[in-house]
Amino acid sequence: MDISSLLRPDAVKVISAATSKKRLFHDIADMIADGYEISASDAVEALLERENLGPTGVGQGVALPHARLQGLDAVIGAFIRLEKPLDFDAVDKQPVDLIFCLFAPENAGVEHLKALALVARTLRDYSTCEKLRSNRSHAALHGILTELPNSSAAA
Numbered sequence: 001m002d003i004s005s006l007l008r009p010d011a012v013k014v015i016s017a018a019t020s021k022k023r024l025f026h027d028i029a030d031m032i033a034d035g036y037e038i039s040a041s042d043a044v045e046a047l048l049e050r051e052n053l054g055p056t057g058v059g060q061g062v063a064l065p066h067a068r069l070q071g072l073d074a075v076i077g078a079f080i081r082l083e084k085p086l087d088f089d090a091v092d093k094q095p096v097d098l099i100f101c102l103f104a105p106e107n108a109g110v111e112h113l114k115a116l117a118l119v120a121r122t123l124r125d126y127s128t129c130e131k132l133r134s135n136r137s138h139a140a141l142h143g144i145l146t147e148l149p150n151s152s153a154a155a
Contacts, residue, residue, distance in 0.1 A: 057090025
């Protein structure tokens with residue numbers, strides 16, 4: 001598994017500001033709904049349900065919201081870079097500006113966990129996050145995420 005199998009170029013976006021976590025989830029859902037023929041409202045509801053279990057802000061300005069959805073055949077992702085960081089109830093109490101969202105099929109067991117671990121490892125790297133924060137181009141952001149040596153893991 002590698003990030004290029006999770007993240008299509010059209011699922012990468014820079015947003016100047018999000019007014020709330022819920023609004024951000026709507027933006028993410030709208031981004032992926034058309035490309036994967038899934039319901040945006042189901043995606044938002046699944047993200048909110050998961051977030052109610054505990055915040056997905058992992059610290060250092062990074063959040064990894066994730067949820068399971070009906071109608072998916074594989075784990076998919078979306079990446080957002082916020083120009084204005086958003087309070088995400090992160091573990092370190094810092095606002096987030098790098099959000100990598102994952103959606104998995106309802107029956108995806110280990111694949112969902114492998115994808116989450118891969119993304120977490122990738123965004124734990126300080127230099128990777130700095131590169132992401134210094135770019136506004138969707139293509140550059142996608143390239144940074146998919147071409148890194150640590151963007152793959154054993155399948």
